[in-house]
Amino acid sequence: MPEKRPPEELNRAVILLGPPGAGKGTQAKKLAAKYSVPHLSTGDMLREHVALGTSLGVKAKPIMERGELVPDSLVLKIVAVRIERPDCSHGFVFDGFPRTVAQAQYLGELLKQHGFRRPFVIHLVIDTALILRRITGRRTCKTGGEIYNLYDFPPKVEGRCDSDGGELWQRPDDREEIVGPRLRAYEKQTAPLVAYYKRLGLLHEADASKSVEEVEEQIWKALHHARGKH
Ligand code: ADP
Numbered sequence: 132m133p134e135k136r137p138p139e140e141l142n143r144a145v146i147l148l149g150p151p152g153a154g155k156g157t158q159a160k161k162l163a164a165k166y167s168v169p170h171l172s173t174g175d176m177l178r179e180h181v182a183l184g185t186s187l188g189v190k191a192k193p194i195m196e197r198g199e200l201v202p203d204s205l206v207l208k209i210v211a212v213r214i215e216r217p218d219c220s221h222g223f224v225f226d227g228f229p230r231t232v233a234q235a236q237y238l239g240e241l242l243k244q245h246g247f248r249r250p251f252v253i254h255l256v257i258d259t260a261l262i263l264r265r266i267t268g269r270r271t272c273k274t275g276g277e278i279y280n281l282y283d284f285p286p287k288v289e290g291r292c293d294s295d296g297g298e299l300w301q302r303p304d305d306r307e308e309i310v311g312p313r314l315r316a317y318e319k320q321t322a323p324l325v326a327y328y329k330r331l332g333l334l335h336e337a338d339a340s341k342s343v344e345e346v347e348e349q350i351w352k353a354l355h356h357a358r359g360k361h
């Protein structure tokens with residue numbers, strides 16, 4: 132992937148839609164870095180609440196461990212507060228949000244209130260057969276959040292992040308037995324967002340089974356094409 136610099140500011144929300152393991156976090160980090168905007172992962176925010184033992188974290192922990200979705204009310208509160216922060220004024224890249232139609236409707240209102248134009252939505256399309264390998268092989272740096280895969284992108288030193296030497300850990304919900312419930316939650320509650328955003332004329336697609344660089348390129352092209360239209 133050639134190192135292209137964006138010609139202008141993002142000035143909008145980017146929504147990466149797709150099942151767990153599709154590559155949302157991997158691509159969100161890259162896009163956010165390119166545009167110097169925040170990467171907003173509701174999963175990361177919830178895991179932080181869990182780690183800190185906040186009242187929200189205490190409520191969310193068992194739900195996340197079962198591979199189910201945390202209630203809309205809890206997630207919406209976190210997002211509404213987060214996008215008020217000044218670093219969000221030129222746009223942001225969502226990863227794992229919205230995950231229900233109610234969240235998408237609320238987000239639409241929130242973006243309007245903040246004067247953002249319509250979001251850029253890209254669906255990372257991937258075959259279920261590829262997902263298990265991606266999820267069970269995922270390891271994340273505890274300090275910097277860098278994402279690895281034991282099968283495809285292993286670190287140079289086992290258990291350590293190449294960038295900062297941080298400890299690599301496996302999310303409790305990335306165990307094989309939790310993958311089924313997570314995929315069912317996706318199909319039931321999140322997949323309807325594909326039709327929702329299509330109806331709004333906002334949906335773009337990328338083939339997420341391709342390499343990280345190829346997916347990055349597809350997103351980049353779709354985003355540039357969309358910028359000309361809305
Ligand atoms: P999501 O945020 O959608 O759950 P991640 O970005 O965390 O997905 O990626 C899940 C796993 O798949 C990670 O181990 C990551 O390194 C790996 N991965 C991401 N994109 C690709 C890709 N295009 N090809 C192969 N593996 C990938």
Ligand code: AMP
Nearest residue numbers: 173174175195199200201206227228230
């Ligand atoms: P993720 O890191 O995106 O895979 O999310 C991990 C878990 O956090 C999910 O399985 C849910 O339990 C919870 N979660 C993250 N984002 C949301 C959301 N937008 N709505 C509801 N639950 C969420």
